[in-house]
Amino acid sequence: MAAKNKPNELKITRTYDAPVKAVWDAWTDPKQVAQWWGPRGFTITHHSKDLRPGGQWIYTMHGPDGVDYPNVTKYFEVEKYSKLVYDHGATPDGPALFRVTVLFSEAKGKTKMEMTMAVSTPEALEEIRQIIKHAGGNSTWDRLAEFLEKDSSGKEKFVINRTFHASLETMYEMWTNPEHFSKWLPPTGMTMQFIKADLKPGGHTLYVMTGNDIKMYGRIDYREMNNKDRLVYSQGFCDEKGNPSRHPLAPTFPQTMLTTVNMTSEDEEHTRVTVTWELTDAATPEELATFIEMRASMTGGWTGSFDKLEDYLLRNE
Secondary structure, three states: OOOOOOOOEEEEEEEEOOOHHHHHHHHHOHHHHOOOOOOOOOEEEEEEEOOOOOOEEEEEEEOOOOOEEEEEEEEEEEEOOOEEEEEEEEOOOOOOOEEEEEEEEEEOOEEEEEEEEEOOOHHHHHHHHHHHHHHOOOHHHHHHHHHHHHHHHOOOEEEEEEEEOOOHHHHHHHHHOHHHHHHHOOOOOOEEEEEEEOOOOOOEEEEEEEEOOEEEEEEEEEEEEEOOOEEEEEEEEEOOOOOEOOEOOEOOOOOEEEEEEEEEEEEOOEEEEEEEEEEOOOOOHHHHHHHHHOHHHHHHHHHHHHHHHHHHHHHOO
């Protein structure tokens, strides 16, 4: 189990299905980093990068609302393929927001990224948490996963992570018990009712979601339910009898999506959930284009569900 965080530190751990060289290059090559750095909807313009102790990375981040954010990153430690230490969030006229340490390690072709963001006080850390949450900053590391996947396999995927204050056993129950699952999964303002619930490999569920002047049916077909920490299932829109249908408000949204849910225990009280969406082989070019275009919307939808899950866990402690 991982050690508990210090009160002035925020830690993020991710495992990427790519060798450490690919992850390091994605971090340090300006052409690559420009394709994923920043929250969803943000882009960057690279100005200069001097990757060495004492060197600086200077860039401008462009928000989806048109606001520009000048950034000056100063490096303190650079150990190729293994470690970066730098100050983040400084501007040409202002100090950095926090000190970042990133460790990279490879095992069996996968890379573990361990990031620690340190500030002066616990109070300052809470302010940083709110800034990151408001900007959707954690989606940066989801975008990195998508970039690495596209670079290695050519596949377009959608990835989203969240760490919950719950044990691994509790989190698995939240995903596999229909009574719990239906309470938090629906989009904000909607409710979910199971018509059929057979949650086992080879089984399927049929459900209906209502609210916001919408009524839509869906089906989930379970493929894997392994080791109490992984689920794989296909899901799609359907009619009340389970026949394939379309999203009532987005007719070109993929009819069927393959969902992979990986759960990782971070310590005795916290579990990180990683959800990956990808298209099935039957997807059309139009569905693929819609899938890519709607990643920000999908982030918003999953964020709303995850917020509900956090609240549900608190109410059922």
